[in-house]
Amino acid sequence: MFERFTQAARDAVVRAQTEARSLDHGHIGTEHLLLALLGSGLAVPGLTYERVRAEVRDRVRVTPDVQPDRDEADAAALRAIGIDLDQVRRAIEENFGVGALHLPRPAPKKSWWRRASGHVPFTPRAKKVLELSLREAIRLKQNFIAPEHIMLGVLREDGGLAALIMADAGVEPAVVRGELERALSARAA
Template sequence: MFERFTADARAVVVNAQDEARSLHHDHIGTEHILLTLLADPRGPVARSTGLDADSVRAEVLRRIGGHSPDGPVLSDADAEDAAALKAIGIDLAAVREAIEANFGEGALRLPRPVKKRGLFGRLVPSNGHIPFTNRNKKVLELSLREAIRLKQKFIAPEHIMLGLLREGNGLAALIMADHGIDFDRVRGDMERSLSAPAA
């Protein structure tokens, strides 16, 4: 399937891993694909949806947490837990500062996972590969189906967006729905973009 991907579509897949890594997520979800599709503010996805990568990234951090350039970002559920702890006199920010003051910056970061490999079960550090979620694998499969439906022998970023819309249940779809995005209109925009002659 990946041999059908254009250079731009391959970049979407590769850059989704970079997005997940920069947010310190242990998966590549539909939200990471959406972020890379929005990376070019003049691209067809950003023009059609009116969304920008920075606001979507902030929304992802708000919903599922991660890290920002300023450090850890709590999801809404984590923020509620922090507020509950603060109500009984425990300030997580103060605890974090105290731990880092005593043990060094980054002391709270978890080490990279290790995997068992080899004949004798030696532990070998992970190569940093971040797996795609099953839902995201489905999106990529649906992008191929969209290309076949449109009788096209290639998969472009617009096909990936069509796959996101068709799957319709991931965090990316939820964020778009919450922003009032008209999926049918975006679908039409993507199809028109794919049928337009190259400039």
């Protein structure tokens, strides 16, 4: 599928990854694709890059690349084999003093593969948008995928954070769709 992407569309996908990283998000969602498209110059009436970025920052919590706390899962696994962590803690504190188990925790580190590759995974909805961009190109009988096709995919997906942000901003999907299709028709001619 990616062989059909124009350089501008590829740049938009890379920019979506950059947007996710700059916001400390551990995923690339529809919102990051929307930010990338707006940031690369695609115009959507009623939206600005700054407004969407502020919305994304307000609506998505920071999701750093750290392992979730596994204390509860570990405790459950130990209970399953007859070890009660609360009893163990009490025994240690009786023998070594209160607070003996409270050691400073090191700051979480990013996994080596994430640092090395810079990989940020796409959410299922973002993957769907990219698939829908291909379907839009096929529907329009075009053998390339441009940023406008990706935006058509965002509009067609209609369920991710990008769709919510656009709806809250009063964006008319039919109007945007018409403008994008006209631009693509002119480009293909």
